[in-house]
Amino acid sequence: MTFQQLTYVVEISKCGSINKAAHKLFLSQSGISTAVRELEEELGIKFFVRSNRGVEFTPEGKEFLGYAVSLLEQKQRIESLYGESRSTIAPVHFSVSTQRYPFTEDAFLEMLQQNQENRYQYTLKETSMDGVIDDVYDHRADIGVIFLTKLTEKIVCRLLDARELTFHELAAVPPCVYVRKGHPLTQLEHVSEADLEGYPYSSFEQAQGVAVDFSEELPMVSMRKPSKAIIVNNRSTAMNVLANTDAYSTGSGLLAEHLSPANVVTIPLADKDPVRLGWIYPQNAKLSSHAEGFVRLLEQSIQRSIAYTSSLHRQIVGK
Known part of the structure; x- marks a missing residue:
């Protein structure tokens, strides 16, 4: 052909x-x-x-x-x-694929503010974990941002190894539930799986056939078949659902000041292993200067998010 x-x-x-x-x-x-x-x-x-x-x-x-x-x-x-007739300088291309984390958006915005390129095309794509892995493997993204837990690490790392990608940890944080301010669960310092019973469970849509290990939310046995489920496919809708209903979701619990809605808070989950947040990149490949810069911004952003989220936790406990 x-x-x-x-x-x-x-x-x-x-x-x-x-x-x-x-x-x-x-x-x-x-x-x-x-x-x-x-x-x-x-x-x-x-x-x-x-x-x-x-x-x-x-x-x-x-x-x-x-x-x-x-x-x-x-x-x-x-x-x-x-083509040979092109006379202009090619724009700088840099792409990030990430699970739906506000700290990644914060780092991306910081990169834009610091940018001094004359011509550029920067891309930020929020998608599922399997989507992030596919984007980095297929070179549609320079950097990917995902999370691992003790339950999911084996199967996710097996896929990363098969695709010759490496996970670089940024931080390990206690998993949390996301709820609205004033939610009955905010009366608790820590939340157990039993405390969640009866409340609607909000989660991100997952492609058919994709293992639960690649879900956006923290894998928990009790959440496999919730009696009340709300499924969305973007972060804005997810936050609006949480802010205006008694629904909850699970995950890293990290919020970003000025980017996360003020009426959504997080509460630590009791007796759960930490969530490991990090970035993925092809094995043995050298980071470009833009990728190196973005990783530094990610490190700074996630620390700001940890500090901000911790302060909100202290406010809830001390009220």
């Missing part, structure tokens, strides 16, 4: 006729027909059928067109970015 063949198929779809496509491309009709036929034989499908009115694409042909157009657009974009 060649880009030339893809161009022929797309042009035929636009013109509705092999003859018109050949005329527009300054080629012979037989030449285009032969190239398209060879591609059909290679892929084992038929793109279109001919009629007196021109050509009519088959269902398989229509599906193929979508991919062909996308590939040709990507080719054009690559050529425009890296």
